[in-house]
Amino acid sequence: MLTQLSIILFVLAALLLLMACVKAQRVRSWRESLNPSAPEVPDAAFVVARIVLIAMAAVCAVMGFRGLGVQDRWKWSDDELKSAVEQATYELDGFLYRVDESGEPVVRIYEYETLVESEVVENGGGDAPQDGVAASAADGNTNADAYFTVSANGADAEFCVHIERVRSKKDDYTPPGLNEGTWTQLGYRLAVTSREGAC
Incomplete structure (x- = not known):
């Protein structure tokens, strides 16, 4: 317009x-x-x-x-999206990810789609928009192994982001005053990679 x-x-x-x-x-x-x-x-x-x-x-x-x-x-350009996805992959690789006893993320904004989208937008840099990024989940995703096709408004390019959740017991957390095993948050680290193209 x-x-x-x-x-x-x-x-x-x-x-x-x-x-x-x-x-x-x-x-x-x-x-x-x-x-x-x-x-x-x-x-x-x-x-x-x-x-x-x-x-x-x-x-x-x-x-x-x-x-x-x-x-x-x-609008996003292909170069802006590529750079943002590469930087987001770097930032998320090794990211501390805690879940409650039911397996749900302790912090709601840490759901994979939201986490990937917000990290890409944050790393857009330059005059890249502050929105318009979508991370579409692939069929068959699990909490331990998930793929997302990242696209952005205005960009023709797409990128596949792969997230593996690796257990990290040393990152478990029990709030002060509670016995271990009661309301313990289970610690994981994310192993994140990306490549050009849809998943």
């Missing part, structure tokens, strides 16, 4: 510049053919009209470029 609006603004700017380039004599003869009794237009009026037309063209061009900039900030 913003791209089309920017194109319209660029076309309008070009038309305004063309109007500013029309010679005063041509405008006078055209005006006289339409209304022979009309008073003569002074040269100063043409100068002011040219200044106004050029200023309007400049405003249209600036607004068009701004629109393209905003459009760019709303």
Whole structure:
């Protein structure tokens, strides 16, 4: 939508510049053919009209470029997504992951999909958007072994992120004041890899 609006603004700017380039004599003869009794237009009026037309063209061009900039900030490029996925993979590899006795993550935002999406967005850098990333779970995923196809709004590229959950007893945690084994949070470490292409 913003791209089309920017194109319209660029076309309008070009038309305004063309109007500013029309010679005063041509405008006078055209005006006289339409209304022979009309008073003569002074040269100063043409100068002011040219200044106004050029200023309007400049405003249209600036607004068009701004629109393209905003459009760019709303969409991911393939390079931005690739870099973000690579950095997210690095950040998540070895990540401490605790679950309760039922196997559910202790922190709800640590569900795999949310964890991958938020980490990719966080590592977008540059002028990458702060949203628009989706991690789609593959069929047959388990808590111990899961695959996610990561895509982003505007990017054609997709990446496959593989998460393995490895038990780490040394990272178990029991809240103070409780006996071990009662409400113990089980510790795991994530082994994360990624490759280009859908899973």
